[in-house]
Amino acid sequence: MHATPSTLEATFEALSRELALIVTHDGRIDWADSRAQQHGLRAATNLGAAVVPGCEDKWTDLLRKAAEEPVTAWEVALVLGGKPVTVSFSARPVDGRVALLGSLLSQDYADSLHEAARSVHEIVTLNRQLARQKTRLEESNKAIRALHAELEQHADRLRTSAEIKSRLVAGVSHEFRTPLHSILGLSRLLLSASDGPLNEEQQTQVAFIRDSAEELSRMINDMLDLSRLDAGNLPIRAARFALRDFWAALRGTMRPLVRDEKAVELVFEPAPEVELETDQGKLGQILRNLIANALKFTERGVVRVSARLVDGDDLRVVVEDTGIGIAPEDQARVFEEFVQIDGALQHAATGTGLGLPLARKLAGALGGRIELESTPGVGSSFCLTIPLEHAEIDAFRQLELAARTPDPTRAPVLVVEDDRTSVFVYERYLSMAGFQVLPARTTEDARTILKTVRPSAILLDVMLEREDTWTFLADVKRDPATNDIPVLVCTVMNRESRARALGADEFWLKPVDEDKLIRKLQTLAAGRGAKVLVVDDEPAARYLIKKFLESTPYQLLEAADGSTGVQLARSERPDVILLDFLLENMTAFDVIDQLKADPRTRPIPVIIVTSHALPVEERQRLAESTEAILSKEHLSRELAINRIRDALRHAGIRERSPGERGGA
Structure with a gap:
């Protein structure tokens, strides 16, 4: 049965439309409704003649596709009533012809579409440029x-x-x-x-x-x-001494170096009444080099040594001579190793060119400097300026004073180390992790501290200069009052076998990884089974993990949101954190970022437990900062316990058996 034009017209009239047409496959109009006729589209005319030049291919494609299957939202520009108009056609095949339902778009809308098309084109172009730029950046x-x-x-x-x-x-x-x-x-x-x-x-x-x-x-x-x-x-071995005594000893040491007392006079001006607290041996080494150098290059005249206080906190020592002097272009070179200036007197004098470079470096080690003023043929003046008190002394004194007052909120750690710099390094990151450092530069100091304080652990350098640290280690492990205090040997020489034989609990070569040390000390200080913090906003999920960990040595802590979880991690310092990926107002990434930003919580291993199917990118990102990613769907008691044990083992934490004695 074939549809007649009147039947089709009635069908189209029932629809909400602007114009309707039936055309043959070559575009000739067989039928047009009244609205189409108002726009000049009448039967027996070719609709292709109204297509705007340049859009012919688009019109041809519409007819071809619509002859086989329905087509929607196909825009074609037509000239209607002498004006270009954009028409959105929907079309379908009907009895070997094509039925078209067209909607005329307003000019503003058409312009918007064209503008959108242009923007899309620009975006595509920009994306291509960005892709090329990305390729270049990747290559770079x-x-x-x-x-x-x-x-x-x-x-x-x-x-x-x-x-x-x-x-x-x-x-x-x-x-x-x-x-x-x-x-x-x-x-x-x-x-x-x-x-x-x-x-x-x-x-x-x-x-x-x-x-x-x-x-x-x-x-x-x-x-x-x-x-x-x-x-x-x-090492800097600072001690308190009087400048007058040091001055007298220096004068007695240097006088024998005067070759001809009739030609050269060595004069020591009276020194001020002041005490220094620095490395006396290195100060003497600096001045001996400067005075010996002055005597070596002074044939006649005076070598004068004087000292005075400047700014109340510094000592300035000046070594002046009336020797041959140093040319301006050579004044920087004399502080270079193995450098000797050309000249008859320089060649006649013996030396290696190490004295002045060594003096300048030693001055820097004491927190001071050496300055040179010289005029050829007139003489030279070397000026040494150093602080009366070495910087390490005051800082170490403050640390010792703080250690005399135990902090009940911090676990004490006895650090037996004669290098102040190493003690400062330990103090910096251990204090940030919640420990109180008790410094001892000698084994005698360490024994004194052990009489009044019971530390959670002892960090021991067995290479203390002029100290029998092996005996100290053996005594600590032999004494019933201290034998259960964990001793961690941290040193530069590989003496692990001997340290283990004497009872050391751990042996690490310097430099020690700070995160590893903190994790170990946190476990030793706790003296109990590992703490497990569960951060999940679903009560049922927390309850399930609680049941999984029943009858295990693990202590369970719970947090119902990310902020509380971070606070608990900082205050309780758990050994492992089980973290839900999606929390209220937070994701696991937010929680991990806060944990990693705090030195107290950064070393804590994190296990992700989630019910979400994570995209590959997020899973890869999580894998870089967590121990494992577990699915709640497949979570079991055995799986949870095994992953917790894996995390503890990777963190260097040894689990205690039920009968094993805890630390203090």
Whole structure:
């Protein structure tokens, strides 16, 4: 049965539309409703003639597609009543022809569509540009990473080279010292005439041997000190002493170096009545180098040494001479290692060019500086300025004073370490993690502290200078009052077998990973089964995990939201956190960011427990900062306990058996 035009017209009239047409496959109009006719579209005319030039292909495609299947929202620009109009057509095949239902779009709307199309085109173009830019950035990033890796390799090679140099200097210097000491001892023995007198010529020869050996010994000592300074291994041994006493000893030491007292006069001006608290040995080493250098390059005149206070807190020592002086272009070079300035007197004077570089580095180690003023042919003035009290002294004193007042909210940790810098490092990150550091620079200090305070743990460096730390370790583990205090040996030498044999609970080589140390101390200080914090806003989920952990040594803490969970983590410092991915007003990412931003909670391992199917990107991101991701759907008691144990093991926390004794 074929539909007639009148039937189709009645059908179209029942629809809400603006114009309706029936056309053949080539675009000839078979029928047009009254609205279409008002726009000049009449039967027997070709609708393609009304298509705006440039849109012919779009019109042809519409007819082709509509002859086979329904088409909607197909926009074509037509010229109706002499004006271009955009018409949105819906079409479908009807009895070998095409029925069109068209809606005329207002010009504003059409313009908006064109503007949107233009914007889409611009966005597509911009996306292509961004894609190209992204590709270039990725290539640049790869190049930067490759360069960074190359720089790291170069830095590693430099560090290795510096370490080899340091070891070589130290090893060779120590090997040289043994025969040198023999030469010095034998030459002094010969000059003492204990086995018979030497004739005058022999005494001169042996004296030359002794002087050369002493010069070589000084050079080796300087090389060792420079090597230690470069490696940062030269400890500061600050002590209180009077400047007057130091001044008198220095004067007595330097007077024998004056070769001709008639030609050169060594004058020590009276020193002020003041006490210093710094490294007396290093201060003496600096001034001996400066005075010896002045005497060496002064043929006639005076070498004058004076001292005075400046700004009330600094000591300024000036070594002036009337020697040959130093040209302005050479004044910076004299502080370089193994550098000697050309000149007749310089070549005549013996030396290695290490004295002034060593003096400047030692001054820096004491918190001071050396300044030089010199005029060729007139003389030189070396000015040493150092603080009366070394900076480490005051900082360490404040730390010791704070340690005398126990803080009940912090677990005490006894740190037996003679290097103040290492103590400061321990104090900085352990205090941030909730511990109170009790410093002891000697085993005697440590024993005194143990009489009044029972620490949660002891950090022990077994390489204390001039200290029998092995005996201290054995005594701590032998004494019933202290044998259950965990001792963590942290040192630079690998003596693990001996430390373990004497009872050390842990042995770590320096530098110690701070997160690992904090995790270990937190467990030792707790002295109980591991704490597990569950952060989930579903009561049923928290209840389920609570039932899973029944009859286990784990202590359960609960939080119903992320903020409470973070607060509990800071105050209770749990060993493991079970965290729901999606909380009220927060996600796991928000909670993890807050945990990682706080040194107290950063080391705590986190296990994600979620009922959501996570996108690959989020799962990968979570995997970088958590121990595991568990699905609530498949969560079981065995799975929960196994993942908690894995997290504790990865964190370096040993679980205690029920019969095992807890710490203090």
